[in-house]
Every structure is written in structure tokens, then in C-alpha cells.
Amino acid sequence: xxxxxxxxxxxxxxxxxxxxxxxxxxxxxxxxxxxxxxxxxxxxxxxxxxxxxxxxxxxxxxxxxxxxxxxxxxxxxxxxxxxxxxxxxxxxxxxxxxxxxxxxxxxxxxxxxxxxxxxxxxxxxxxxxxxxxxxxxxxxxxxxxxxxxxxxxxxxxxxxxxxxxxxxxxxxxxxxxxxxxxxxxxxxxxxxxxxxxxxxxxxxxxxxxxxxxxxxxxxxxxxxxxxxxxxxxxxxxxxxxxxxxxxxxxxxxxxxxxxxxxxxxxxxxxxxxxx
Amino acid sequence: xxxxxxxxxxxxxxxxxxxxxxxxxxxxxxxxxxxxxxxxxxxxxxxxxxxxxxxxxxxxxxxxxxxxxxxxxxxxxxxxxxxxxxxxxxxxxxxxxxxxxxxxxxxxxxxxxxxxxxxxxxxxxxxxxxxxxxxxxxxxxxxxxxxxxxxxxxxxxxxxxxxxxxxxxxxxxxxxxxxxxxxxxxxxxxxxxxxxxxxxxxxxxxxxxxxxxxxxxxxxxxxxxxxxxxxxxxxxxxxxxxxxxxxxxxxxxxxxxxxxxxxxxxxxxxxxxxx
Numbered sequence: 001x002x003x004x005x006x007x008x009x010x011x012x013x014x015x016x017x018x019x020x021x022x023x024x025x026x027x028x029x030x031x032x033x034x035x036x037x038x039x040x041x042x043x044x045x046x047x048x049x050x051x052x053x054x055x056x057x058x059x060x061x062x063x064x065x066x067x068x069x070x071x072x073x074x075x076x077x078x079x080x081x082x083x084x085x086x087x088x089x090x091x092x093x094x095x096x097x098x099x100x101x102x103x104x105x106x107x108x109x110x111x112x113x114x115x116x117x118x119x120x121x122x123x124x125x126x127x128x129x130x131x132x133x134x135x136x137x138x139x140x141x142x143x144x145x146x147x148x149x150x151x152x153x154x155x156x157x158x159x160x161x162x163x164x165x166x167x168x169x170x171x172x173x174x175x176x177x178x179x180x181x182x183x184x185x186x187x188x189x190x191x192x193x194x195x196x197x198x199x200x201x202x203x204x205x206x207x208x209x210x211x212x213x214x215x216x217x218x219x220x221x222x223x224x225x226x227x228x229x230x231x232x233x234x235x236x237x238x239x240x241x242x243x244x245x246x247x248x249x250x251x252x253x254x255x256x257x258x259x260x261x262x263x264x265x266x267x268x269x270x271x272x273x274x275x
Numbered sequence: 276x277x278x279x280x281x282x283x284x285x286x287x288x289x290x291x292x293x294x295x296x297x298x299x300x301x302x303x304x305x306x307x308x309x310x311x312x313x314x315x316x317x318x319x320x321x322x323x324x325x326x327x328x329x330x331x332x333x334x335x336x337x338x339x340x341x342x343x344x345x346x347x348x349x350x351x352x353x354x355x356x357x358x359x360x361x362x363x364x365x366x367x368x369x370x371x372x373x374x375x376x377x378x379x380x381x382x383x384x385x386x387x388x389x390x391x392x393x394x395x396x397x398x399x400x401x402x403x404x405x406x407x408x409x410x411x412x413x414x415x416x417x418x419x420x421x422x423x424x425x426x427x428x429x430x431x432x433x434x435x436x437x438x439x440x441x442x443x444x445x446x447x448x449x450x451x452x453x454x455x456x457x458x459x460x461x462x463x464x465x466x467x468x469x470x471x472x473x474x475x476x477x478x479x480x481x482x483x484x485x486x487x488x489x490x491x492x493x494x495x496x497x498x499x500x501x502x503x504x505x506x507x508x509x510x511x512x513x514x515x516x517x518x519x520x521x522x523x524x525x526x527x528x529x530x531x532x533x534x535x536x537x538x539x540x541x542x543x544x545x546x547x548x549x550x
Contacts, residue, residue, distance in 0.1 A: 128409075129409055130408075130409050130410070131409070132409040132412075133405075133408055133409065134403075134404055134405050134406075134407040134408065134444070135405070137407075137444060137448075138443055138444050141435065141442070141444050141448075142441060142442060145435070145442060159455060159456045159457075159458075160416065160420070160456055166417060167416070167417060167420060168413055169409070169412060169413050169416050169452070169456055170456075172455060172456070173412075173416075173452035173453070173455050173456040174452060176451045176452055176454070176455040177444070177448035177449060177451055177452040178448070179451070180434060180447060180448050180451040181434045181435055181444055181445075181447070181448040182434075183434075
């Protein structure tokens with residue numbers, strides 16, 4: 001049964017931010033598969049009067065390649081609508097004149113091509129899956145422990161995500177490993193960092209209370225958005241687990257079966273036509 | 276210059292506990308090399324009136340194989356003098372009727388041969404070095420996250436250790452990764468767990484204030500021993516770093532260049548003959 005109390009604020013909304021993995025599609029070895037109804041749901045949101053942006057901690061590939069993959073799945077989405085951590089990290093590295101040692105997916109390296117990586121004075125980790133070998137994590141550790149003041153950036157801090165073959169450890173787990181080993185606190189770039197959400201709101205030209213964030217990650221999507229003053233809706237797809245509903249600190253403004261149901265309820269409440 | 280204030284209590288000591296890696300030898304691909312003077316130092320301690328035990332978080336091999344390696348390096352040491360986490364873990368698993376999923380060095384598996392590992396209801400991690408692949412850590416994660424109440428045992432919680440080719444991430448970093456991913460707190464078996472130190476004291480038949488612990492790990496050796504009421508001495512070999520001397524919570528009772536110097540000072544103060 002759908003919890004519809006959150007729709008009472010639907011009429012005052014001016015924008016929606018969607019998480020991608022676990023909301024639009026489930027990732028997997030094969031590149032991933034769309035979640036049923038989500039291609040159509042994105043189309044309907046785009047046709048509405050709501051502003052739409054996509055906000056992801058996806059770091060498996062450059063933003064260009066990642067968006068191309070979503071387009072091949074049938075999603076109407078373009079690069080400039082997608083906010084992801086790597087371009088944000090690049091800006092921070094440039095601002096602060098830092099030279100990164102990278103521990104990321106091979107596919108993400110292209111985003112950092114233009115940065116000086118010689119004699120590194122910081123470490124950037126993103127989800128790296130199989131690249132999180134002992135050797136690679138140890139190499140990153142040695143760079144950090146060799147710095148007088150270790151600087152660690154983490155592209156997101158998710159605990160785990162869901163691929164078609166099951167749950168997989170996310171970058172947050174490895175961030176914690178390096179934090180502990182080097183007695184340092186990572187700077188998180190990506191959700192749930194307020195700086196990251198605020199950059200999306202700025203681009204939309206909207207105030208937080210005018211925007212609804214939808215995601216499958218209770219802490220990083222829902223809690224992160226709420227912390228910035230947005231409403232946060234959780235979908236029961238992707239990494240959603242029933243125990244999320246008893247989380248000690250984060251309570252979603254609403255929970256829906258999937259994106260399709262959320263869009264039905266949202267547009268229905270705003271006076272749109274149901275499909 | 277040697278800090279000798281700690282020797283004022285030398286006369287009242289009745290026993291010494293030595294950490295192994297970083298105190299007696301440096302580990303490495305080749306099996307490791309004795310730290311200069313340490314073979315002789317152990318011999319002198321054994322010839323003294325002090326009781327001697329060895330307390331290690333070593334989990335690369337079964338205790339039998341590990342002790343055999345030390346004997347080949349020239350150390351006068353026997354299995355019954357060595358306390359290590361795997362036998363302690365085995366006792367806990369049996370007490371509580373738990374079936375472990377193991378993420379440890381291949382060489383340690385023999386210690387757990389007798390335990391039912393089918394349909395696991397807990398995870399035991401030890402240092403695993405190259406076995407800490409993404410796949411293996413993810414397998415352990417999936418076992419934990421699939422349990423109604425995840426139970427994680429960690430054989431020690433060291434941040435890193437030193438091998439002949441440099442610093443290496445220890446089990447503590449991976450413990451933190453799994454703790455974060457599964458929102459669980461690990462039960463640590465090994466140093467600095469008081470239960471572990473107390474089992475050594477019981478075996479010696481001594482009170483904590485009668486015993487001096489020597490190690491290269493400020494937190495796990497020195498701090499752990501002090502927490503139990505022993506004196507804690509740090510050696511400047513192994514993973515020792517100068518910044519240890521400004522640690523926010525742990526201050527060693529003394530710091531010495533190496534085991535040889537510690538034994539010189541200790542036995543000298545007790546009226547022994549210098550070599």
C-alpha cells in the first residue's frame with residue numbers, strides 16, 4: 001500500500017532531483033537494466049512543469065560514457081542534467097592546487113586526465129570494485145601515511161549498492177578503512193555532502209523547500225536532501241531494505257514502490273493525467 | 276639517548292610479555308629477518324629469573340608453523356609460550372556454538388579445521404593481505420548483511436604493520452570497512468582486548484603490576500597492556516613512528532631503541548651482568 005502523505009506538498013514543488021542507480025536502473029555486469037516503468041516515468045516528469053535534475057554518486061565511468069549508457073537503456077537524459085562527484089572533485093583539486101593519487105574505476109580516469117598526478121599530495125578514492133585489491137588499497141594507504149598531513153577525498157560514502165547479482169560494497173567502506181589506518185577524516189565529495197546538493201539547487205535556480213529528492217539510499221539520498229531543506233522520498237527498489245523504515249536518525253518524507261508510482265502520485269496530485 | 280626512567284620499577288617485575296613482529300623480527304616476503312640483537316636478548320631474558328611469554332596478533336600461519344619459523348630464525352621459543360588470536364577465537368566460537376565464514380590467511384585455515392563452517396552465522400576476519408580482494412571482502416559482507424543480527428569477530432585491530440618492503444594495511448582497516456558497511460561493531464579477539472591479555476597473565480600466574488609488556492604498537496601493545504594494569508614499553512623498531520610520542524591518549528612508560536637495549540637496561544637494573 002502506498003504511503004501518500006508526502007503528496008500533500010506536491011502542488012508547491014517546482015523541481016525534482018532523481019538518484020540514478022537503484023531508481024532508474026539496476027547496475028550489473030551487463031551494464032545494467034532499467035527498472036520497470038522508469039523510462040516512461042522520466043519521460044512524464046520531463047513533460048511536466050517540474051524542473052528535473054539527476055544527482056548520482058556514480059563513479060564507474062566518465063559522466064559522458066555513463067549518460068550514453070543511460071540513453072542506450074532508453075532514458076531521455078543529457079550530460080548537463082547529471083551531477084556526479086568526479087567533476088566536483090576536479091574543481092576542488094584545482095582550487096587547492098592538489099595532485100591526486102587516484103583509486104577509482106579505470107573508466108573514471110579520463111575525468112582526471114588534465115590534472116597533475118606526479119608526486120601526489122592527496123588521495124582520491126571512488127567506488128573501484130575489483131580495483132579495490134589489497135595492493136591498490138595499500139598503495140593509497142602508503143601515499144597518505146607518507147604525507148605530513150594526509151588529505152583523503154572520497155567520492156561518496158555509500159555503504160553498499162545493489163547490482164543484478166547482489167549487494168556490493170561501496171566506496172564508504174574503503175573510505176573508513178583508510179580513515180582508520182591513517183587516523184584521518186575523509187572529505188566527502190558527492191551525496192550526502194551539502195555542498196554537492198547545493199550546487200544542484202543553484203543550477204536549478206530553486207530553493208530547497210521547492211524541491212523533492214528521490215533515491216533508494218535512505219542516508220545519502222533522503223537524509224542528505226532533508227539536511228539541505230528538501231523533501232526526501234525513498235523508493236523500494238535498488239538497495240532499499242525494510243529495516244530502513246526503522247532507521248534511528250533518518251525518516252523519509254514518504255516511501256513508494258518505485259519511480260513509476262512516485263511520478264503517478266506526484267503528477268496526479270498536481271492535476272496531471274494518469275497514464 | 277635512552278629514556279631510563281621506566282627501569283626504576285625493574286626490580287619489582289616478575290614477568291615480561293613480548294610482542295613478536297616488529298620486536299623480535301621484521302616480517303617480509305622471505306619469511307622475515309631477526310632484528311639485530313633480539314635472538315641474544317630473548318636468550319638472556321630466558322636465562323633470567325623473569326617469566327617470559329610472547330603475545331602476538333600474528334595470524335598469517337597456524338601457531339605451530341609460526342613458532343617453527345621463529346625457531347629457524349634462531350629464537351629459543353616454544354608453542355606453549357605463544358598467545359595468538361586464532362586459538363582464542365576457536366574457543367569463543369565453540370562456547371557460543373557459532374559457525375564462521377573465514378576471511379584469513381590461507382595459512383591460518385588449519386587452526387579452524389575442526390569447526391563447522393556450513394551455513395555460517397558469523398564472520399571471522401584476520402589479517403589476510405592479498406586475500407583481502409574485493410571479491411573476498413564482498414563475500415564476507417554478504418554473509419554479515421544477510422544475518423538478522425550480524426556477528427563479526429576481528430583477530431586484532433591493528434592499523435598497519437611493517438614488512439621488509441614497507442608498511443602494510445592490517446586487519447583493523449578491513450574490520451572498520453565491514454563495521455561501516457553492516458552498521459555493526461566487531462568483537463576484537465587479540466591485543467588490545469583485556470580478555471586476551473588476562474589469559475596470558477593467568478598462564479604466568481602473575482598480577483598485572485608485576486609484568487612489563489614490550490611492543491612496537493603504541494595503542495595495541497603499550498596502551499592495551501597499560502589498560503590491564505601492566506607497564507608498557509615501546510621499542511623504536513617495527514612500526515614505531517616518531518609521532519607515536521605525541522599520541523593523544525597513550526603514553527608509553529618508556530621507549531627504547533630495540534629489544535636488545537631494553538633487556539640490557541632491565542637486567543642491568545636488576546643486577547644482571549651486561550654482555
